[in-house]
Amino acid sequence: MSKYQLIATTPMGLEAVLARELKNLGYVDQVVENGRVTFYGDEKDICITNIWLRTAGRILVKLGEFEARTFDDLFEGTKALPWTQWIPQLGEFPVDGRSHKSMLSSVPACQGIVKKAIVEKMKQRYNTEWFPESGPRYVVEVTLLNDIATLTLDTTGAGLHKRGYRKVATEAPLRESLAAAMILLSRWQPERPLYDPFCGSGTIPIEAAMIGWNVAPGLKRSFNAEGWTNLPAEMWEEAREEAYDLIKDDVPLNIVGSDIDQEAVDIALTAAKNAGFSKDLKLELSPVSDISPQGEYGCIITNPPYGERIGSYEEVERVSRQLGKVAKRLRNWSHFIISPNKNFETLFERRADKKRKLFNGQIECTFYQYFGPLPPR
Numbered sequence: 001m002s003k004y005q006l007i008a009t010t011p012m013g014l015e016a017v018l019a020r021e022l023k024n025l026g027y028v029d030q031v032v033e034n035g036r037v038t039f040y041g042d043e044k045d046i047c048i049t050n051i052w053l054r055t056a057g058r059i060l061v062k063l064g065e066f067e068a069r070t071f072d073d074l075f076e077g078t079k080a081l082p083w084t085q086w087i088p089q090l091g092e093f094p095v096d097g098r099s100h101k102s103m104l105s106s107v108p109a110c111q112g113i114v115k116k117a118i119v120e121k122m123k124q125r126y127n128t129e130w131f132p133e134s135g136p137r138y139v140v141e142v143t144l145l146n147d148i149a150t151l152t153l154d155t156t157g158a159g160l161h162k163r164g165y166r167k168v169a170t171e172a173p174l175r176e177s178l179a180a181a182m183i184l185l186s187r188w189q190p191e192r193p194l195y196d197p198f199c200g201s202g203t204i205p206i207e208a209a210m211i212g213w214n215v216a217p218g219l220k221r222s223f224n225a226e227g228w229t230n231l232p233a234e235m236w237e238e239a240r241e242e243a244y245d246l247i248k249d250d251v252p253l254n255i256v257g258s259d260i261d262q263e264a265v266d267i268a269l270t271a272a273k274n275a276g277f278s279k280d281l282k283l284e285l286s287p288v289s290d291i292s293p294q295g296e297y298g299c300i301i302t303n304p305p306y307g308e309r310i311g312s313y314e315e316v317e318r319v320s321r322q323l324g325k326v327a328k329r330l331r332n333w334s335h336f337i338i339s340p341n342k343n344f345e346t347l348f349e350r351r352a353d354k355k356r357k358l359f360n361g362q363i364e365c366t367f368y369q370y371f372g373p374l375p376p377r
Helices: 015-024 043-052 071-079 107-126 176-186 203-212 233-245 262-275 313-329 344-348
Strands: 004-009 030-033 036-041 059-067 095-100 139-145 148-154 194-196 255-259 281-285 299-302 334-339 354-360 363-370
Touching: 004 043, 015 030, 015 036, 015 176, 036 043, 043 059, 043 233, 059 071, 071 107, 071 148, 095 107, 107 139, 176 203, 176 299, 176 334, 176 354, 176 363, 194 203, 203 255, 203 262, 203 281, 203 299, 255 262, 262 281, 299 313, 313 334, 313 344, 334 344, 344 363
Parallel strands: 095 139, 194 255, 194 299, 255 281, 299 334
Antiparallel strands: 004 036, 004 059, 030 036, 059 148, 139 148, 334 363, 354 363
């Protein structure tokens, strides 16, 4: 099998978390950039990274990169790339595009040029004038940044945050990949209790359970590249079998989520069942003021509601103050809270030990980290 440049995309602020995930999977030769980590792998690695990465958005195959200041540059540079090594005669190949700080600023025009160049390349290879595009889907992406064009193929399809267990969600749900990142940043381990007092759809407890049992997040979903001719079904099947063998479902979990909204708790219970954790997670109805987490040296990891799920700023303040009171009761616990509230530390009545800028969708947030004592050895 050949080695390719692969790109794992991720939201801004999570690049280092994703890079660590890749290193833990054995991909040490990597380049970290804004919103992406480039690494090297073969066809099997495309399967492995799609199935295993928790904080990535998509896995792209990098076909080429070149300077493109004119449409002729873009056409010739695109046509020179090895499209027919990937796209078969019947393949469907829509083109997506983005442009930033580049002379070629019209995205629709750039998409049209790239499509035309690929068609010309395929005409030479397949000796035909017409392509029905009735076969497997190969999404091409052209990204122009500072007059440099990067051409990729999307192996993933629907974003990797879509694990498949969340059929219905509360308003403004936390993305699964962001929830996983919060847990990984906390360095929580499954022998420690974990509590989410604003569990909503149950995303943080479920992602923690998957991490605790080493369940690959993409194990039960499908990917664009499963229909590709050079990634046969046996390759995907082998990668999934290897992932199933690595599950540690004998590890006891002490993970609890609660919410003041009964509908949210019901949604979370259904999601936990879909994910295979209905008997291993505790999800209950409770206001944050009444929670009483069990165990020592645990972690509160939570996304307090704001915006759609909570009304006035006064209510946001009240929730933040309640979390501060909980922290005073649980002095040997660690607390990890994501919030867009710039005044959070004042309301919590404690300066964070560490802060990190993250994005919950389009909302700029801060991940406030309060470290309690570690469990004694």
